[in-house]
Amino acid sequence: MAAAAAEMLQQLQSQITCSICWNYFCEPVTIRCGHSFCRACLPSSTATAFSCPECRQVSQVRELPVCINGSLVELTELGKRLSSQLVQSAGGQRRCATHHQALEFFCEDEQTLLCQSCCQTPEHGAHRLSPVQEAASNFRKKLQHIQSCLEKHFEEAEKLLANHRPLVNWGEMITEEYFKPYNRYLFKECPFERIEQEESRERDRLSQQRRSLQDLMLDLQEAECQPNLDLLRDVKQLLQRSESVLSQRAKALIPELRVCPVSGMIEMLNRFRVDIRMEPTSASPCLIVAEDLKSVRAGQGWQLDSQPADDPDLPIVLAEQAFSSGRQYWEVDVTQLPQWMLGIHTPYLKRESGGSKKHCPSVFFxxxxxxxxxxxxxxxxxxxxxxxxSPIPRVGLYLEYQTGTLAFYNVLQSSLIYQLPDISFVAPVTPMFSPGPPLPGTKPGAMTLCPVDSHLCACCYSSL
Incomplete structure (x- = not known):
């Protein structure tokens, strides 16, 4: 009788478990093909056709359902109660449903509990088997390690959510004096409403990821306090769920850069175009500056070890010119480089312990x-x-000294990439270039300053 009840409960659990997070349903929604998932496990919308994670059936509907399946909610709660009652009725001494013997072993390959007779069957004969106590001890250590990783990821998600801000404040941008002649392009070309919706969805994704991490951490804490048999019964689901949550974390924390083309933007920036050259004496030993002082490439001796971003020994070369007022714009061709760094270099005042002041280098890139x-x-x-x-072939940099503005543009797409938070300059600012680090086994390419009268469009790029 108990074996039959356990088998029926197992069938029920398969119907009330989300195949994405491997946990009981939480706010389940049912999509068009009939399969159900936790609402938090599905994206709120998709840019392309959506494929069901269960049957892979493709739906052209981009907006996924948001209505909770009430019947499935009730069924899930019933399954939880039945599972708890079955464990209590067995007094914690669970037995094999097939042989009615005590569960004394754990199969590492299938992550299931076994009795002595199960171990002797051909099905498990070649599998790795461990005594229950040993297996439970090993999994508690593994869950503790996962818990430690989740805590770090949770802190990261908290920090990202607290610091989340739009990449571009378009409303502020179009009020700037130098954009006013082009406001009609900005209002006509830039889909402000869509951008705001995407920013809101990105914040929702971060919030959802934080909740998933928090819920999983609480469940892992509870699992560590369970009896050995209960822990091993749930460990497969916990490990699968941990893997799912961590894979979703990567997607949530590294979103795709949006492109918002604006006609006339690059033409407007060209009003502030400056002709700059590189200063070869400022180049790091592993960089080679061309004779015309317009390009630089990586040479021998570039160390691939990671360095702090504010390390003064970063492999860079500076421009001849330094700016302490006005507005400047320049463009750099990075077509030949899979990796690169562009920005500005400026000294800032640092107060020493004795009260004296010292100019120290600072970079923004x-x-x-x-x-x-x-x-x-x-x-x-x-x-x-x-x-x-896809890679960006040409990057434009706009600098406005008085307001502390440094912005980067995708020249080919006529789109703003990113504007650094307001900077307070206290010394002249010098453009900075770094063509790497080069990828192992590849020939280093050149980073080239674009002539003042050069222009890039889609037809030009297709011929490169």
């Missing part, structure tokens, strides 16, 4: 990093860490 087949844009300082759909 945007960099592109390639990891496997993906490209990422990161800023320093700032919180930018976004994936790219």
């Amino acid at each position: 945007l960099r592109c990093v390639k990891k496997e087949e993906n490209y990422f844009l990161q800023s320093y300082p700032g919180s930018l860490n976004h994936r790219l759909k």
